[in-house]
Amino acid sequence: MATLPTSIHWDGADLYLLDQTQLPLATVIEKQDTVEQVWDAIKQLKVRGAPAIGIAGAYGLVVGLRSQIQLSPPDFLGELERLAAYLDSARPTAVNLHWALTRMVTVARRLGEEDPATILITLEQEAIKIHDEDRRLCRAIGEHGLPLIQPGMGILTHCNAGALATSELGTALAPLYLAHQQGVEFRVYADETRPLLQGARLTSWELQQSGLDVTLICDNMAAHLMGQGLIDLVIVGTDRVAANGDVANKIGTLGVAIAAQYFGIPFYVACPYSTIDFATAEGRTIVIEERGEAEVTHFGDRRTAPLNISVRNPAFDVTPHTLVTGLITDRGILRAPYIESLKQHYAKV
Numbered sequence: 001m002a003t004l005p006t007s008i009h010w011d012g013a014d015l016y017l018l019d020q021t022q023l024p025l026a027t028v029i030e031k032q033d034t035v036e037q038v039w040d041a042i043k044q045l046k047v048r049g050a051p052a053i054g055i056a057g058a059y060g061l062v063v064g065l066r067s068q069i070q071l072s073p074p075d076f077l078g079e080l081e082r083l084a085a086y087l088d089s090a091r092p093t094a095v096n097l098h099w100a101l102t103r104m105v106t107v108a109r110r111l112g113e114e115d116p117a118t119i120l121i122t123l124e125q126e127a128i129k130i131h132d133e134d135r136r137l138c139r140a141i142g143e144h145g146l147p148l149i150q151p152g153m154g155i156l157t158h159c160n161a162g163a164l165a166t167s168e169l170g171t172a173l174a175p176l177y178l179a180h181q182q183g184v185e186f187r188v189y190a191d192e193t194r195p196l197l198q199g200a201r202l203t204s205w206e207l208q209q210s211g212l213d214v215t216l217i218c219d220n221m222a223a224h225l226m227g228q229g230l231i232d233l234v235i236v237g238t239d240r241v242a243a244n245g246d247v248a249n250k251i252g253t254l255g256v257a258i259a260a261q262y263f264g265i266p267f268y269v270a271c272p273y274s275t276i277d278f279a280t281a282e283g284r285t286i287v288i289e290e291r292g293e294a295e296v297t298h299f300g301d302r303r304t305a306p307l308n309i310s311v312r313n314p315a316f317d318v319t320p321h322t323l324v325t326g327l328i329t330d331r332g333i334l335r336a337p338y339i340e341s342l343k344q345h346y347a348k349v
Ligand code: MRU
Pocket: 045, 048, 049, 050, 051, 094, 158, 159, 160, 161, 162, 165, 166, 170, 171, 172, 198, 236, 237, 238, 239, 249, 250, 251, 315
């Protein structure tokens, strides 16, 4: 892990984000001077992955409020709520962004009439707590998922739910990193993940940098490899888990889950508690982000589709809980019925 640049860094005064759109060709770290810059970094996927955008959003609030401490306490809280709603508007599907911003607002409200400088210090401490807590959650997910990784396995993953998408280690990739550290030998297959190629640009890169045996495939090759007996296990991350266990994740995940069920391959979804959304009863009500046409009509800078073609670009899909073998969480592997197991482990969080 030592060779990977961290996606989010707070140096005690300023926020730095790794620009993931430039990976794997360039490692560019940008200092974030304004809340607008942080919003844009989230929108443009410079920082991406559900836990990472939650952490970045929390620090983004601190960045935006630094210049506002001359306000009266009520006006400062009003500004905090305005900026939280603004940051939350950057991306709709991953609940971690909303979760982290709500946590920040709740902490500030508790301080009531304290002076804004004191509230700001508490907000900074809370953002650091969210960041540190994510490290522990990822490690716990890794430890609970570790027994699933057996010698000689072929393991498929989709999108990037690794170190780059979190504080470190990742969610779906955490068990793989821990198994590798323990000397277990296995092969990872990374779906390239059209249209933005998180699998090719990020997952295959971070696994390769960390010394794991990784093979990159195009998305449309996964079912073929399953049919050839090369895949024993699928592990993916998620952007939102509904109360019934339906999971939203990067577009293409649903197809992988359907193929895995057809071939009798276990399909696991890894997530921290910050991704579980009890306010959403089932997956079909999750708002799916639609992104710009150019991501589909172009490959890099080159146009690959006719002019004036109609395009759809949903960035996520929802996999029904019936296709999920288990949820690898920070509190253990949860099994169906998820409506019960999720409530039992997390309703009081
Ligand atoms: O659009 P992205 O790159 O932010 O999508 C990320 C994913 O879909 C990840 O699988 C998910 O956020 C889990 S990250 C631990």
